[in-house]
Amino acid sequence: MTNLHECCCVCLNNILTLNQVSNMDENGVSLLTKLQRSIPQVEWDLSYQICDPCTNLLSIVHTFRETCLKSDIIRRQQILLVQEELKVEASSLSKEQDGVNTEENQDSEDIKSESDSDADDPDYHKSAISNGNNNKDSKHTTSKCSRKKPNFHCEKCNMNYLSSTLLIRHCISEHKMVRKEIRPFACTRCNSRFGNSSNLLQHIKYHDAVRSNMCTYCGKGFITKTDLNIHEKQHLNMREYKCEICAKGFNTHKDLRSHKLVVHTDSQTWKYFCKICSKRFPIKSNYDCHMRRHTGDRKFECHLCQKKFTDKCVLQRHMRTHSNVRDYKCPHCEKEYKDKRVLQIHMAKIHGIGIDDIKLPSRERRYICHICPKAYYAKNKLTRHLYTHTGEKPFFCSMCDKKFNDKSYVKQHLKKAHNIKGKMELLDIDIKNNSGR
Template sequence: MALGESNLTFCFVGKRRLIVKSETTDDATKSNVNEEVKKIVVSKKAKAVKVKTPTINIVMDRGKFKTIKSPRAIPMSEKDKHANNFEVVLGNSTATPILSRDGFTYTCCFCTEHYVNPAELKTHTLLKHNSSNDRREFMKKQSSSGYVLKLDITLLKCKLCDVGIDTVEGLLDHLQNEHKKLIHRDVKNQIIPFKFDGEDLQCAICHLVFNKYKILVEHMKTHYRNYVCEVCDYGSINRRAMINHKQSHKTGSFECNKCDKVFQTDQKRRQHFYTVHKFMSMPNKCGICNERFKSSPLKDQHMVSVHGMSPIIRKCLSCDKTFTTQFALRIHTKKYHLMERNFPCTECEMKFFSKDQLKFHMLKHTGQKDFQCDVCLKWYTKKWILKEHMRIHMNDRRYKCLQCGRGFVQKCSWHSHMRTVHGEIDDKALA
């Protein structure tokens, strides 16, 4: 092998590239360089350990040879950094991931098992899926733009030292500082924490209470504004959610390819397509048998009657009343606690919650009577008043006094009798 005028020689051995540099071109130096190259080649062949091939530079410096290895560094991707953090957190703590909740059961991230109690899901995950293989398979399904991890941190502890920790950030700091675990802090935190240590669905950060898991998940977006829309200040936890949101700001004419409807934004067109054409106006799906329903109450009724789930009882946060539907709870809250009165009377200063209430009230001002008795031809302002009046003609004395045996058509008459004749009011005296 001879050195050229450029004072640089390349020598390839297998996939190894040897770069030989020299500042002199005399024959003795060339011979020494060739001998040094041969020694390195022989020593490299003698090694049995397979490693990534580095570039070897042999430099002549003041009459001595120096060997410099410069391995080619490959930067770690964002997804790989999330995968590393995911592995460290789940492998060294009691935190467990949650795929979803359909209103009745929590679904395991690694399999299709469903559990009513999140504590049962935690036990299942720690016993059945406490392996790196399951965690790697889970991360393979994730994408860098759409990655988000819903993590149950109820009674969170470090597996290495059994120390209790309250937050995800506290757990990351603990594993990094106390146990020298590799945590990549240069990627945005896309782990949403949940705590299920009580009957209520409470935010793990600001401690607000919610009636539905889906609403709680939507609320958590206010705490994780990793990406912010420059148009409306909307915040999202990952890039995919922000990309989808920005579509709502692009206006135009977007036609549905299944019907003749045209929408102002592509987001509304896609929502129409999935709701009407793909899911046939049945957006609510059962998480067990995949049957679809037009409304959430119908799905809830199906879960109770077919799959034996316990009915969801929604408790009012301001009083002790409970409701079986979210709609009934919302109406109750607006009417009795928020005191919404959006229907004002045009004749006086009174306001009412519903249009029907206003309509009944207006009868006081107009005196209009639309309901007539067929027997005595009397007119009444309200239908229920006419129904009570008809009991007189039918001799329906359903309210009886157990002390003297007298019967009354109206309950108010029975109350008056009990108060004036017997000096007491007792609902148990009704027959």
Template sequence: MTFACKRVRLKSDSRETAKTVANENSDTPKVTLGKELTKHRTNIREIIRWSNATPIRCRGGIGYACCFCSNQYPDPADLKRHTIDGHDEETKRDFMKGKDMYGFFVKLDITSLVCNICLRNINTLENLMTHLKEEHDKNIHTDINNHILPFKFESETLKCFICLNVFNKFKALQEHMHTHYRNFICEVCDAGFVNKHLLLCHREGHKKGTFECKQCTDVFDTVRKMKQHVRKVHNGSLPHKCGYCNERFKENFHKNEHLAKVHGVVGPAIKCQACDRTFATQQTWLLHTKKYHLMQRQYKCSRCEMDFFSKRELNDHMVKHTGTREYRCDICFKCYGRLKTLKEHLRRLHSDERRRN
């Protein structure tokens, strides 16, 4: 079964962004842009032709999507085999045809990168380009900044091969890779982007003003916040769709639970680099790392020298100083200073009574 992967388009409510892009484009002579675009197209075609590097359209509902057809594969290695064996040179020759300079952007799988001519193993995309140009006299242009984000899938864990940060979503890894390929820089927050279109879209988030929700009285300081509010509160948006049965979910973790229970698909676990624990989401891994390995303790007790990772932990600690007992058992009316102590009390002494009720 194959599934088409959605392509990003400018919607009617993003006309300002489109106008901005058009204005920015006019700053550079069209002849210069045309020459640079030709170089980018030539480079990616030569890379695909003379190596086993393979492009990725996106990470869809089923898996990594082919750039030349609608197939998707949960394992990127299967996409690589499909792309190399299933599509001929004539099909690949038209890759990125029709893309303009400001939207030119390629996601490239360079796992186990090999030169197809001499079968030499090469560790980076940049080294491959230099190798093809200098060793095999291929038409590679090294006088431009690549609009390519390279990825390596060397284990079940999604990892940046440059700085070794780990992620549990391809989208998060892709966004992270822009920190290493900073062709265009946001002057407000110093965020980097591989092409100018992504920078211009990002800039919209910095524009401040007064934006009122037309369906309630809430007011926001950016258009982006107002649109997120409308989608979540008023539209009943269910943005996370299952790629197997098309059921939709409001939150991504609900979709992941559905995938595991209904379709038996479990996302890649994140292994802590400092200990043996594994985590289902990047958020829980980050919390673990900050708490137990970085020893972050920003909540300080005002009555002693102890400090804590979370406000809840500080509040539990303050019971020692205040003696407050605000958690009461509804069965025997005994009071406790901490919720977890009350829960333990209910489990040990009243579990049978609660089941009967």
């Protein structure tokens, strides 16, 4: 049989001239880097080799990809320039309009000053109501005031301001707040606040929930371009963000920041604190999930069995229990698993691989029999044990109706008494059906 490392890693041909994937092109980019960037779904090994025809094809694909990315950057820059030009034009037009209206504003200034002085009189508001809308000057003043309605309010004292700059100045001088802690821009649909208008606009997109940005690798949709870029970095798996403390690499800056908070920061300094059980959390999403466990808020529901969960990732893990697909296979034995973490635990416990990288679960016999001193790791084991005390035998043989207190005993009985060894999955269904008798 041909050694796969002695043939082309793309076309698997071992007759043509082969090049090491570590070889560099004229721009100093290795063939391995080109393979990883162009086809990130495959785990390319440094020991692989590639033939000349596939090398030429790879060069074309890589060049096409780089050209698309550069064009996208230039396109975004041009869009920003156009937007800036439009802002400048709008600003100049508004100035021209202000110049045209200067005389009109000057004429109304006396009227405005009189109305401002009258506003201090308590009887002023009554007379304004009685006059109605017949006076054109009062109409003009009212419309001008409505245009200048305060939009920015202080969270500390509820003072209103016409601009974010005035609000920030107020918060710094009156409440001694730090600039980065001030969030003048408030969402009208929820209680969220932001430091600038662009973050508010991004937030509003999540309320609309239009997933128009599609991933080119898996087809998943995202609300913002930023979310899409972060997601696609997971596909590329280039781990460009390195931790300067432990040199571990991450795909996004957010992942690196979370790593530093969780691994390299003292837990006593973590920002989020549970007032119920005094537990601290480095990240708000972890804190929110923890608080839902206290309140019993299970908003994530399985559409197959209607079981509810407090966390989305727990629901996703649960969904795998409904499937028989076992994507995670141990390279050292025949074991297969539905969950990646379970495979990692298996490799650490059985094969001693990655034992320093994963925290092995500490098993505790939490399920204690109330009749005798026996204790068990799992609840189903305790339930099975309790049948020995009650004498209950809920499992039946489908061939002779003999009763058992454990499903495994039914399988043993079928092999010994009835010489039935095959199609055990079908018999499992019979056992489950019989258990309901």
